[in-house]
Amino acid sequence: MPFAHDTAVSLQTAAALANSALAPDTLTTVEDLDDFYAQWEYTGRRDGTRAELDDVRALRPRLRALLTADRDTAVELVNAMLRDGEALPQLVRHDTWDWHLHAVSPDAPLVTRICVETAMAMIDVIRGDEMNRLGICADEDCEGIVVDLSRNRSKRFCSVACGNRNAVAAYRARQSSLTTS
Ligand SMILES: [Zn+2]
Numbered sequence: 620m621p622f623a624h625d626t627a628v629s630l631q632t633a634a635a636l637a638n639s640a641l642a643p644d645t646l647t648t649v650e651d652l653d654d655f656y657a658q659w660e661y662t663g664r665r666d667g668t669r670a671e672l673d674d675v676r677a678l679r680p681r682l683r684a685l686l687t688a689d690r691d692t693a694v695e696l697v698n699a700m701l702r703d704g705e706a707l708p709q710l711v712r713h714d715t716w717d718w719h720l721h722a723v724s725p726d727a728p729l730v731t732r733i734c735v736e737t738a739m740a741m742i743d744v745i746r747g748d749e750m751n752r753l754g755i756c757a758d759e760d761c762e763g764i765v766v767d768l769s770r771n772r773s774k775r776f777c778s779v780a781c782g783n784r785n786a787v788a789a790y791r792a793r794q795s796s797l798t799t800s
């Protein structure tokens with residue numbers, strides 16, 4: 620793993636959230652946000668309101684812009700996010716998590732925490748010059764963001780569904796070239 624655990628999780632979470640905006644939108648109800656919160660093992664403040672959902676939904680274009688930016692642009696976006704969130708890095712240990720960074724209080728709104736956590740993760744990506752870990756899905760029709768944490772940098776698809784669809788298409792192409800030749 621090229622990054623610390625919390626950085627890796629934050630990047631994957633941000634990509635999943637940004638990708639949820641692709642059609643069909645998979646974050647449209649408070650229950651969808653419940654699932655997102657549980658799946659990515661969030662802790663801390665949760666309002667469970669429509670306003671909170673709307674705030675998180677509205678953050679998605681900003682996350683996409685950050686995760687698909689060039690390195691210098693990403694720096695500007697990260698610094699703005701850290702300023703806006705009034706980030707103050709602190710090492711914390713809670714639940715099953717060993718020492719890791721939090722930069723905003725667990726009482727801060729969920730959208731602020733997601734925003735600042737993503738920015739904190741991107742600090743590592745930018746400093747380590749690892750921007751090429753972030754890319755767009757190799758599926759022709761998919762704009763999903765891919766976070767490649769693999770040792771050999773081999774991840775090309777944003778999801779298992781996209782990977783499978785392309786494997787099937789490649790198989791069919793091989794089969795038809797065998798029968799027509
Ligand atoms: Zn934590």
Ligand SMILES: [Zn+2]
Nearest residue numbers: 756761777781
């Ligand atoms: Zn995809």
